[in-house]
Amino acid sequence: MQSQQTTDQRTASTSTMHTTPMEAGRQRQGRLWSNLKEVCDLLHIPAAVSVNSEELLFQHVQFKTGQRVHTIGQAFDTLYIVNSGFLKTVLIDEFGNEQVLSFPMKGDMLGVDGIHTRHYASEAVALSDCDLILLPFKKLTALGRVHMELENLMYGVMSRELVREQAMIGMLGALSAEARVARFLVSLADRFAAMGYSSKLFNLRMTRHEIGSYLGLTLETVSRTLSAFNEIGLITVDQRTIGIKDAEALKTLRRLPPSRSRTKAAGKKAELDAAGDDQMLATA
């Protein structure tokens, strides 16, 4: 299932995306390790790293395309930070269908959902060869009492993840298919930009099926929508290579300003505002 165990092309196989050889960490006894500062940088958490935490090292692990980092129900003991590569996290429902929850990439944390029950609640699969940093949870909490920036880091990351999921719920609950796909592309572009890659031309690491699952749509709808965007000139599509042509239009694109869930108070004015530019897309 989902096996495409390629030979060994950690950074190869992708054309437009040149994974920089090593994002963080140094060799030591044949393995990669990172210190606290690197971890904080990776997470974009401005940790006032007072500590000379050079002795606080975290080990790396590599996963190859298709490998599972953790599965649902597996005993939880460690968190992961993505140093390089692309993954997906999925839920498996009672009928074996999988629901994609997120597409973690550089700087994202994995495994947080395991803390509560001490068993991972989701499954994480590598969509490309990956390099992850291990954060043994026991060790982490122990250190948290000594280095308080670590503790704040944890709270910050978990809260950020929570906000991200809230936004996702909002999107699933309120936006049309086109708007979801459009925002998905924009958010991908933003993330690539944040990682230093091109936000104008990039490769999707996931299938239409996975995108559809993530967005609550079918793969056909995703495909059709991408084709439509291409038609209109908002993007270019060639298989998994996406070129962003009009990011602004994608950002503001909507449809079905759902009269539902409209506050009586705030709604009145918004209704009028929306009426004006109610065409399919509003190019800023």
Added chain:
Amino acid sequence: MQSQQTTDQRTASTSTMHTTPMEAGRQRQGRLWSNLKEVCDLLHIPAAVSVNSEELLFQHVQFKTGQRVHTIGQAFDTLYIVNSGFLKTVLIDEFGNEQVLSFPMKGDMLGVDGIHTRHYASEAVALSDCDLILLPFKKLTALGRVHMELENLMYGVMSRELVREQAMIGMLGALSAEARVARFLVSLADRFAAMGYSSKLFNLRMTRHEIGSYLGLTLETVSRTLSAFNEIGLITVDQRTIGIKDAEALKTLRRLPPSRSRTKAAGKKAELDAAGDDQMLATA
């Protein structure tokens, strides 16, 4: 907006739901306070409370129906735990539409989404008169270094919240309108049961509109679906009073086992299984 400031009926006004006068906390200098143990009990976190944390007291605050506990963008400084009452948390999108994210009740934590940016990311509104416990975040993290159960408590609660939201995403992404409403009712019933109330007969604290927003549906669809369930004998409906008649059927009710997002491997068998009992509902 959303003002229905009733006089003072903290425990009154609801027929089937008799809010027990005081769930936790004791008087002291004219206000209610709770210690760490009570907080843990409320959160269902089995904190091995070794500490004689009688000096660790957390203050309560009361909110009346319609009042806002915090709003979006407001500076974050404290978390809240619901001791009694019912609330909703909402997101406001760029057009003023509100998207309901959750319906917090006894034992739930509020405000976690504010940690990351130091500003609340959502708005919390009391749907009934409420009694909340204040957890000043600064104080909390400071204490966390002394009492490690507090720290674990925090991680546990945040992780639980994350898992809850994941389940929500899964539901929004994969289930039909009927299935969503059915599961919503079941989850409400379960929560009422956990609080010691009847899980067979209860009052909804929210409008159809709010339910619809929460489930990604219109209020009409919610209303129609409830009527349909009533018709079939799964529940009884009278305005906001809901009687659960066949909890099992509600739990397993689905529709559209979305052929989408079906793993090739696991899917095959599931497909056959599902084919058999593909009627509208499967009564166990």
Added chain:
DNA sequence: CGCGAGATTGACTCGGGTCAATAGTAGTGG
């Protein structure tokens, strides 16, 4: 007693799911 918010119900429409056929791509093995 009348007003307004909420709930119910019907009629109509359409976005997007379903089914199906075709084509492009990549990895495998002869």
Added chain:
DNA sequence: CCACTACTATTGACCCGAGTCAATCTCGCG
């Protein structure tokens, strides 16, 4: 090197679930 096979993606035809619009009903509350 090329055919074989298995995914993956694209596109069209069809249709149904749920959104939209609108009328009516109910219940509290002033």
